[in-house]
Amino acid sequence: MNVQKKPQILLIVSMFIFGTIGLFVKYAPLSSGEIALYRAILAIIVIGIYLLVTKSKLEFRTLKKHFPLLLISGIAMGINWILLFEAYKYTSVSIATLSYYFAPTIVMIVSTFLFKEKLTKKQIVCFIGSTIGLVLITGITNTDSNNLIGIILGLGAALFYATVILLNKFIKGVRGVNRTFLQFVSSCF
Secondary structure, eight states: OOTTTHHHHHHHHHHHHHHHHHHHHHHOSSOHHHHHHHHHHHHHHHHHHHHHHTTOOOOHHHHHHTHHHHHHHHHHHHHHHHHHHHHHHHSOHHHHHHHHTTHHHHHHHHHHHHSOOOOOHHHHHHHHHHHHHHHHHHTTTOOOHHHHHHHHHHHHHHHHHHHHHHHHTTOOSOOHHHHHHHHHHHHTO
């Protein structure tokens, strides 16, 4: 296989796997909490094997410094999954996913307060457009209570996903694989 094509193929495979999770969760005879727990355990095993095979070490000194943020972000990740998986059960996979992908918009808005970032005119237009688009596409004004519950759960998942993204901005000097491993461990709580 061409070495230059390998990252592209891995990206396609990972997106395919992520894209099927909604259908899997919607029809799995397990609770959202169980699915989130099994997902975290599987990730811990896979990343743990990777760390062993590559002889990578956990940087305990750096990890100790950021432990509270890693713990909180891991717990937020677990809550994020549970809410998203519940959203799949109340509304369609597409509507739950669209609600979930409102997370970058939340990050953009919160960053203006948390990091004192200025919103550009383009960002404001994008915020207004994405909000209107979310309302129109999801049918949030629809009177079907299950649909509304699913959208609210999806937006709740987006809020916790945005929390993970924002907390990761404060975790400096920790290799991504180490951060991810510990976040998966703490998501089990």
